Amino acid sequence: MTDWLSPEEWRAVALSLRVSFWAVLASLPFGIFVAYALARWRFPGKQVLNGLVHLPLILPPVVTGYLLLLTFGRRGWAGQVLDEWFGIVFAFRWTGAALAAAVMAFPLMVRAIRLAIEAVDPRLEEAAGTLGAPRLWVLATVTLPLILPGIIAGVILAFAKAMGEFGATITFVSNIPGQTQTLPSAIYSFMQVPGGEAQAARLVAVAIAIAMAALLLSEWISRAVARRIAGP
Template sequence: MTDWLSPAEWDALRLSLRVSIWATVVSLPFALLAAHALARWRFPGHGLLNGIVHLPLVMPPVVTGYLLLLTFGRRGWVGEYLDQWFGIVFAFRWTGAALAAGIMAFPLMVRAIRLSIEAVDPRLEQAAGSLGANRIWVWFTVTLPLILPGVIAGAILAFAKAMGEFGATITFVSNIPGQTQTLPSAIYSFLQVPGGESSAARLVIISIIVAMAALILSEWLARRVARRVAGQ
């Protein structure tokens, strides 16, 4: 791989993997909570929460990136506080790319998990609760094993989405080689310079391979886990 790719191409691939993995891992607990709230709870503002969760899907990615810049930039109302008190900076850092990618992939993860939760018969959870188990224990021992295929599918789809994120990322963290230049940003950059078509083509091929592998792996793992859960 290192012989086929130039150092700049390899850096873009490595950074994309790093950003996508962190975006998926950090987003997963919040996606589980949001999906459970949307699937099981009824409260004032339920529709508003559903709209906020899915807003990145319908809003232009550049707008999402701009809002992130206003919020988490060094002078943003959250970013300034994080920088001064904790030394945490998102803007123009790879961590900001992970944040942008995670937000853009979040709706896909939530939707997959929510559909899995809604497919679980609530009477199973009620039966476990009637035997004395508290809600948290019921969720981890009954609900989670049953929705595991959806969790896996959602996480892998979110990873693939994060790998391909461009608009929000480049708006929030720019396109700095070796620091924030992910695969889509690198492809865009190579297409802007004479003779960069071959480098862009190689990265396009890698992007397609990663995306297809993620989709296939998501389907395979979901079916495997579903069969194991059904067997139990």
């Protein structure tokens, strides 16, 4: 692939993989927690939380990116605190691209995990609780193994969504080659340059290959885990 792609194209692919990996890894614990809360708990504001989680799917991605810029930009209330206290900057950095990708992919992750949790019979968790197991132990030893296929599906869906994220990313971190130019941004840039169609086509082929590989891997892992859980 390194011979087929130019150094600029390869940097865009590598950055997209890096951004997607960290976007999924950082959001996974929150995704499991939110999915479990929505599936199992009753609390005031549950529907509001559900709406906020799924809001990025409904809003135009550019709007999401603008809201991220207002919040986590250098002049945003959260961005100023993170910059002054911890030296963390998101705007116009690859970390900001990861944050934007995580926000856009989060609803897909939560939905897949929530459906898996809702498919688990609550009586199994209650039975473990009646035997004296703490709630966290029940979650770790009963719930999580049973919902593992759903977690894997959520991770793969989120990863694929993060790889393809464009609108929120380019609004929040711009399109800086080698720094914030992800795969979709690079395709967009090449399409704006006369004679750049060949480079764009190569990146489109790479994007399709990565997406198909992710889907096939998700299917294979989910089936393998399901067979292992079901037993002989």
